[in-house]
Amino acid sequence: MARHGHAAMLAAGLLVACAAAPAGGQERGEIRVGSKKFTESVVLGEMAAQLLRDRGFAVRHLRELGGTRLLWNALLAGEIDLYVEYTGTLHEEIFAGRELTAGALTAALGEVGVLATRSLGFNNTYAIGMAEDFAASLGIRTISDLAAHPDLVFGFNNEFLDRGDGWPSLRARYGLPQREVRGLDHDLAYPALASGAIRATDLYSTDAEIALYGLRVLADDRGHFPDYHPLILYRRQLPAAAAAALRRLEGAIDDRAMVAMNARAKLERVAESRVAADFLAEAFGISAAVEDESRAGRLLRSTREHLTLVAISLVAAVLLAIPCGVLAARRPRLGQLLLGAVGILQTIPSLALLVFMIPLFGIGAPPALAALFLYSLLPIVRNTYTGLRDIPPELAESAAALGLPPTARLRWVELPLASRSILAGIKTSAVINIGTATLGALIGAGGYGQPILTGIRLDDLGLILEGAIPAALLALAAQGFFELAERVLVPKGLRLP
Amino acid sequence: MLSLRRVAKRFEGTAALRGVDLEVTAGETVVLIGPSGCGKSTLLRLMIGLIAPDEGTVAFGGEVLERAKLSLLRRRMGYVIQSGGLFPHLTARANAALQARHLGRERPWIERRIDELAELTHLPREVLGRYPLELSGGQRQRVSLMRALMLDPDVLLLDEPLGALDPMIRADLQRDLREIFRRLAKTVVLVTHDLAEASYFSRRMVLLDRGRVVQQGSYRELLESPADDFVRRFIQAQRHAEEG
Numbered sequence: 001m002a003r004h005g006h007a008a009m010l011a012a013g014l015l016v017a018c019a020a021a022p023a024g025g026q027e028r029g030e031i032r033v034g035s036k037k038f039t040e041s042v043v044l045g046e047m048a049a050q051l052l053r054d055r056g057f058a059v060r061h062l063r064e065l066g067g068t069r070l071l072w073n074a075l076l077a078g079e080i081d082l083y084v085e086y087t088g089t090l091h092e093e094i095f096a097g098r099e100l101t102a103g104a105l106t107a108a109l110g111e112v113g114v115l116a117t118r119s120l121g122f123n124n125t126y127a128i129g130m131a132e133d134f135a136a137s138l139g140i141r142t143i144s145d146l147a148a149h150p151d152l153v154f155g156f157n158n159e160f161l162d163r164g165d166g167w168p169s170l171r172a173r174y175g176l177p178q179r180e181v182r183g184l185d186h187d188l189a190y191p192a193l194a195s196g197a198i199r200a201t202d203l204y205s206t207d208a209e210i211a212l213y214g215l216r217v218l219a220d221d222r223g224h225f226p227d228y229h230p231l232i233l234y235r236r237q238l239p240a241a242a243a244a245a246l247r248r249l250e251g252a253i254d255d256r257a258m259v260a261m262n263a264r265a266k267l268e269r270v271a272e273s274r275v276a277a278d279f280l281a282e283a284f285g286i287s288a289a290v291e292d293e294s295r296a297g298r299l300l301r302s303t304r305e306h307l308t309l310v311a312i313s314l315v316a317a318v319l320l321a322i323p324c325g326v327l328a329a330r331r332p333r334l335g336q337l338l339l340g341a342v343g344i345l346q347t348i349p350s351l352a353l354l355v356f357m358i359p360l361f362g363i364g365a366p367p368a369l370a371a372l373f374l375y376s377l378l379p380i381v382r383n384t385y386t387g388l389r390d391i392p393p394e395l396a397e398s399a400a401a402l403g404l405p406p407t408a409r410l411r412w413v414e415l416p417l418a419s420r421s422i423l424a425g426i427k428t429s430a431v432i433n434i435g436t437a438t439l440g441a442l443i444g445a446g447g448y449g450q451p452i453l454t455g456i457r458l459d460d461l462g463l464i465l466e467g468a469i470p471a472a473l474l475a476l477a478a479q480g481f482f483e484l485a486e487r488v489l490v491p492k493g494l495r496l497p
Numbered sequence: 498m499l500s501l502r503r504v505a506k507r508f509e510g511t512a513a514l515r516g517v518d519l520e521v522t523a524g525e526t527v528v529l530i531g532p533s534g535c536g537k538s539t540l541l542r543l544m545i546g547l548i549a550p551d552e553g554t555v556a557f558g559g560e561v562l563e564r565a566k567l568s569l570l571r572r573r574m575g576y577v578i579q580s581g582g583l584f585p586h587l588t589a590r591a592n593a594a595l596q597a598r599h600l601g602r603e604r605p606w607i608e609r610r611i612d613e614l615a616e617l618t619h620l621p622r623e624v625l626g627r628y629p630l631e632l633s634g635g636q637r638q639r640v641s642l643m644r645a646l647m648l649d650p651d652v653l654l655l656d657e658p659l660g661a662l663d664p665m666i667r668a669d670l671q672r673d674l675r676e677i678f679r680r681l682a683k684t685v686v687l688v689t690h691d692l693a694e695a696s697y698f699s700r701r702m703v704l705l706d707r708g709r710v711v712q713q714g715s716y717r718e719l720l721e722s723p724a725d726d727f728v729r730r731f732i733q734a735q736r737h738a739e740e741g
Contacts, residue, residue, distance in 0.1 A: 397542075397547050398576070412599065491587070
């Protein structure tokens with residue numbers, strides 16, 4: 001009984017801690033703007049941020065955070081204070097199954113403490129696109145026409161594959177027979193269409209690539225896709241002056257303006273901050289100070305962010321994992337349990353682990369640090385354990401026979417003998433950690449993952465390499481560093497030929 | 498000095514020792530002898546508390562070996578094993594000094610003691626800075642002996658200390674060991690399977706077979722009045738080996 005009571009209390013404590021962890025935006029003294037990981041969302045987020053800055057607010061734009069769920073939950077938790085959402089997404093995904101009217105939508109948002117601006121103007125609905133010449137050769141003009149070609153391979157954005165108004169209902173509405181449907185990133189879909197790897201994909205109607213790749217947008221002849229008007233969702237706590245500033249964007253952007261901005265950002269590689277600033281200057285006469293970060297400056301910042309993620313999580317892991325390894329070696333039963341537990345942590349896909357940390361630690365560096373910390377445990381615990389277990393029994397007994405108490409044996413004999421193995425474990429963790437930390441950018445932690453992520457979005461190989469090369473070099477440097485450390489930390493007597 | 502009463506020990510169901518009584522008085526040298534698997538090493542390990550008896554008691558200087566007292570009691574015993582058991586990450590000097598350093602002895606005291614012991618064990622001084630992997634087999638055993646003698650223990654326990662050595666080196670070290678036992682007048686318990694070596698070191702041999710003490714006495718007593726057929730066969734086999 002008593003044991004159950006403890007477990008229940010622990011669980012309750014954790015729940016309270018989860019609920020209490022995220023602080024409200026205003027307490028931070030800055031307003032946090034979030035954006036999804038596609039160009040339009042980043043441009044609109046940048047616009048909102050600059051408008052607020054123009055009114056004297058301290059603003060931080062957490063770019064390319066992730067998909068709808070992540071942004072919506074972050075808004076509810078107060079991790080961010082506002083982001084741009086689309087009416088279609090609100091109806092079909094966030095409030096799926098509730099069949100809300102426009103008026104009821106405002107009420108439903110209000111129930112969870114969220115307010116919304118009116119539409120910013122354009123309609124960025126979903127559409128299905130194909131390569132123009134290929135579609136022409138099959139005579140496909142409408143989505144209905146697809147039903148006659150069951151062998152076509154479709155490639156859809158993962159979110160589109162799952163969401164209420166996405167592929168499942170589209171297939172049902174049009175009775176589409178295609179079996180081979182792949183999930184892939186939106187930004188990879190265009191090259192895949194061009195190469196013929198897939199034959200149709202989901203598009204946004206304001207996508208810059210439609211013209212660039214010469215795509216045919218199939219007519220939605222049964223009116224399946226709802227309207228996707230952008231509006232800014234913000235927390236009720238947002239100062240009234242800030243909300244007023246945001247409302248200046250209502251109805252300010254039409255379809256053509258948005259497609260043009262998307263094209264500038266995505267195809268001409270103009271920074272989103274610059275695209276947003278130019279629009280604000282033209283529309284409202286606001287001159288926002290946009291700092292165009294140099295490549296070197298950007299590299300320096302991502303290096304600093306990346307190193308911080310790796311160093312803190314690794315040091316914390318070393319501090320916990322070595323004692324755990326010692327404990328595991330001393331108590332074999334507990335050891336199996338410990339090794340099993342950290343082993344299970346390792347089997348969780350890194351992306352999933354990152355996302356699991358969000359309810360506990362919010363968005364940004366803390367959840368990334370926590371996930372990297374957990375990931376770093378196994379190699380160190382396991383190598384400490386095996387390093388100690390592999391000590392020849394006669395040496396362990398010789399130390400005991402000298403009358404050295406257990407702590408002294410550990411200090412003078414066992415840890416030095418296991419040092420090579422322990423160090424190898426730390427090296428493995430460091431190298432894995434450096435690679436995994438690139439995923440931190442997905443939850444706003446920055447680092448080398450940021451240019452990679454932006455590079456994928458913009459289909460910019462240079463930008464991808466700007467993150468990938470330093471990450472690889474850093475891993476090599478870590479490898480070299482630990483080989484040097486081995487010469488200092490592993491006793492000479494163990495390094496004799 | 499060492500007193501074992503009805504000691505029994507099993508390993509995974511197999512009896513290693515079955516009701517052994519043994520008394521070792523201060524200053525004497527006792528040799529435990531017998532074929533492999535007879536329990537002689539187990540007996541030695543029980544004396545220094547590396548394993549605990551399933552039945553019976555082991556006492557050292559009148560005190561029963563208990564977990565809580567082990568560290569203290571072990572400092573009054575020196576233990577040398579066949580492979581030397583030197584710590585590969587420490588130099589010969591650091592191996593010998595480890596125990597004293599742990600107890601916070603002053604550096605000059607340690608240096609003086611190492612000088613004494615190097616001379617006693619005939620270890621060349623220039624070897625002290627080397628690591629175990631850089632030492633010859635004989636040198637390793639000498640360092641191991643230095644380590645065992647560092648705190649001037651009451652008892653020396655040696656488990657086949659010469660077992661892994663070449664014949665020439667073995668003869669040298671045998672001679673040196675007997676000289677050391679004589680000069681230090683310590684209580685010594687030595688394990689060997691070699692009858693000639695046993696008789697070289699001591700007049701009191703304890704012959705074991707399958708976990709039991711079969712006979713105690715000098716070589717002559719064992720030869721002239723063997724307690725049973727096993728003793729006769731054991732002695733004959735060893736003499737054959739030597740003559741052959």
